[in-house]
Amino acid sequence: MVPSRPDRRSAPVALVTGAATGLGLEIVRALAARGHRVWLSARTFRRAADAAAPLVAAGLAVEPLALDVADAASIAAAARVVEASGHGLDVLVNNAGVLLDEPHDALTVPLDVVRATLEVDLLGPWAVTQAFAPLLRGSRAPRVVNVSSTAGSLHDLAAGAAPDAWGPPAYCTAKAALNALTVLTARAFERGRGPRVLVNACCPGWLRTGMGGPAATLAAAEGADTPVWLATLPDDGPTGGFFSERQPYPW
Numbered sequence: 563m564v565p566s567r568p569d570r571r572s573a574p575v576a577l578v579t580g581a582a583t584g585l586g587l588e589i590v591r592a593l594a595a596r597g598h599r600v601w602l603s604a605r606t607f608r609r610a611a612d613a614a615a616p617l618v619a620a621g622l623a624v625e626p627l628a629l630d631v632a633d634a635a636s637i638a639a640a641a642r643v644v645e646a647s648g649h650g651l652d653v654l655v656n657n658a659g660v661l662l663d664e665p666h667d668a669l670t671v672p673l674d675v676v677r678a679t680l681e682v683d684l685l686g687p688w689a690v691t692q693a694f695a696p697l698l699r700g701s702r703a704p705r706v707v708n709v710s711s712t713a714g715s716l717h718d719l720a721a722g723a724a725p726d727a728w729g730p731p732a733y734c735t736a737k738a739a740l741n742a743l744t745v746l747t748a749r750a751f752e753r754g755r756g757p758r759v760l761v762n763a764c765c766p767g768w769l770r771t772g773m774g775g776p777a778a779t780l781a782a783a784e785g786a787d788t789p790v791w792l793a794t795l796p797d798d799g800p801t802g803g804f805f806s807e808r809q810p811y812p813w
């Protein structure tokens with residue numbers, strides 16, 4: 563059965579980055595199924611449109627959008643498109659990410675790999691959140707979800723207990739910094755007027771995606787659970803937190 567299309571005038575509007583594949587695509591699918599109107603963004607419009615087509619054919623309110631999180635001009639253009647739609651923005655999911663440095667440790671990883679990782683995994687969400695902050699401030703129930711990783715948990719890294727403690731140094735550093743950015747963004751939004759902007763980070767789990775590989779424990783759709791929960795928190799929900807499986811996770 564084809565689900566009925568939500569009323570586009572009243573449906574909450576969400577934007578997911580890096581959403582042509584993997585976890586991002588599943589977050590789009592889940593939010594759209596819950597009645598959100600969703601911008602499915604990818605580095606190119608063609609990639610976004612190809613990924614959106616089957617969802618649109620299934621009756622979901624999904625719109626493709628070009629958004630390269632490492633390209634300032636692309637981010638600015640995407641913000642203009644969303645603003646021009648006139649529907650505002652209620653939910654931003656910073657999902658796009660890269661893992662480029664697996665065979666290395668902190669002493670051997672080439673710094674150009676570190677820079678490329680930080681560009682997407684840290685500066686990307688930072689720039690995208692800044693660009694869409696004015697639209698989010700206009701929402702009645704604004705939410706920002708930063709897709710991070712337990713690989714960025716300083717608690718785990720210092721304890722040396724988790725497998726991720728031996729993980730890729732650029733990726734771990736970028737996700738630790740993204741967690742810090744999550745707290746700082748939550749505090750920054752608290753300075754403004756209007757509804758609370760709930761800003762949280764999460765780990766989706768180890769997922770069978772291009773990044774997680776085929777041996778991972780969870781399907782991408784299962785990994786969408788915590789990000790979607792954070793994207794749809796009630797108004798009195800948490801902000802400035804880091805979650806895994808809907809539970810607070812040690813920083």
Ligand SMILES: NC(=O)c1ccc[n+]([C@@H]2O[C@H](COP(=O)([O-])OP(=O)(O)OC[C@H]3O[C@@H](n4cnc5c(N)ncnc54)[C@H](OP(=O)(O)O)[C@@H]3O)[C@@H](O)[C@H]2O)c1
Pocket residue numbers: 579580581582583584585586604605609629630631632633656657658659660682709710711712765766767768769770771772773774775778
């Ligand atoms: N998989 C896991 O086990 C796991 C665990 C913890 C956290 N995470 C996090 O979950 C998020 C999604 O990862 P995934 O597992 O779904 O991996 P994935 O399948 O590799 O998806 C990553 C997505 O990010 C996009 N992307 C990369 N650079 C981009 C850029 N400059 N601008 C816009 N999009 C860009 C990719 O687009 P292209 O296809 O065009 O490159 C791809 O669609 C990431 O933030 C990752 O760190 C994943």
